[in-house]
Amino acid sequence: MRRTDAPSENLFDVLTERGRADATFIETDGGRRLTYAELRSLTGRYANALAAHGVEPGDRVAVQVEKSPEAYCLYLAVLRRGGIYVPLNPAYTVAELRYFLEDAAPAAFVFDPADAAGKAPLAAACGVPACLTLDAAGKGTLAERAAAEDDAFPTAPRGRDDVAAILYTSGTTGRQKGAMLTHGNLASNARALTNLWGFTERDRLLHALPMFHAHGLFIAAHCALLSGSAMLFLARFSAERVAELLPRATAMMGVPTFYTRLLDLPGFGPEACRSVRLFTSGSAPLLAETSRAFAERAGHAVLERYGMTEAVVITSNPLDGERRPGSVGRAIEGVELRVADAEGRPLSRGAVGVLQIRGPAVMKGYWRQPEKTAEAFTADGWFRTGDLGTVAEDGYVTLVGRTSDLVISGGFNVYPKEVELALDALPGVVESAVIGVPHRDLGEAVTAVVVRRDPALDAGRIVGALKARLASYKVPKHVHFVDHLPRNAMGKVLKSALRETYAVEASRPVVPTH
Ligand code: AMP
16 A cells, blocks of 8 residues: 555656646647647546546546547546556457456446447446547547536546556467556656657657557657657658658657658658657667668668567667667666576577566556466566567667567577568568468478569579578578568567468478479
8 A cells, every 4th residue: 555645656747747838738730739738627627527437546447539639638637537548449349349348347438439339338238337438529428528527636646556557468479468557667767768868848749659559658748748848649640741740840759660651752851851850760670771761861860769568668779879770779777688598597698588677667567467467577577578689798689579479490499580681681572571380390480471572583582592691491481472561550560460371371281482
């Protein structure tokens, strides 16, 4: 129990302390503007409305709505009420939603009024006591109820170990797990990043990320809030709109696809980036090739950083100093990082192994899954990230893939990234993904899925070229060609989907491709 005389560490107070009343907090692409004073009054009204609907401190509030300034204020209002925010991807169908509503057992569920016919009965069937609606324009029953409420609301006292949000993540494999992030986790990471990336109230952050993932919800928006600066909100990423809005921005945080799509725009160049001081990339690997192309075209070295739902941002390249293409930089302030072998024994610098971390932003655990939480931590308290990588002598980290993506072929470890880099370097290859598929003799066979620019490039030529560069056990046994790699909303290649597709093919009699 938290002592009642301990100061509150409610993240809402931490985040909103700085913003000047008349300063812009969010401006939308459509020209709607919300000041910090309006943020305070709207979150007060929403918090009163939530309380009136029976939401108590510690209760979960599940939210599946489109991105908007009001939706962001709803997140802040849940914090202010002392509730636990549970964002859900608007793409989830009613059938997919059931699991989250049953698992999170929220006191209230907020969704788009257009979806009420499917979602209200589901919420009732899952025993959710209160339903509210909010659309992309900020309208719905939440707004109606809030309009009648007072805009003053005493922020609920919360301690640093109290849970602020639960974000569902599939982690390695299997059923989605709810990562519990506390007020202390999120405040410490927000402070470290605001410092590290030099945010001040003079910044204008172009925010084109979704709001149901840690990158858009926490990492980007918390830097803006904590520095009292403004965000330009795009409901969804569009390379054309980003290029048009960039001249009004000083910073943009993106996933690698943002940068590859901007590079696909014929007229994109330094002119569009003239006011920008910082571009960051995370959530998926930024190819060194993309970094170099962006530096050439836009005159900016994208700052790559690495994070995960369970620990927010873990490493980052520096604001000043070397931004190393292909590396995710060094552990950020407060984070300890080590590399371990499969048995969990720490390895020396330079060796490839599983990254383990400790620090103030590592989650409290998985919601209602004590056994999964126990598996995720070592006996001495380090969190197993599930990512494979190396740490150089100077502390720069390079990732080589997820443990679950490691291919073990004929007893040898094949790191997909190494093969993907060799494939991507071949003329005529746009991009590639390397997976392991079941194989009778080898256990797993290295399999490449390739997007090619040159239709004449066939499996034989690819395999021939790779044989000159890689040890034979790393050379793909199968090569498949696709138009696009399947990706999720954050730009991550869906390797599990590829494994499913190509495992079927591999179980047919193997016709050697080389
Ligand atoms: P999520 O929990 O959805 O944020 O996914 C976290 C995972 O994304 C990490 O464990 C990494 O595998 C991957 N990831 C995040 N940032 C990077 C990066 N800069 N480069 C490569 N992979 C990344």
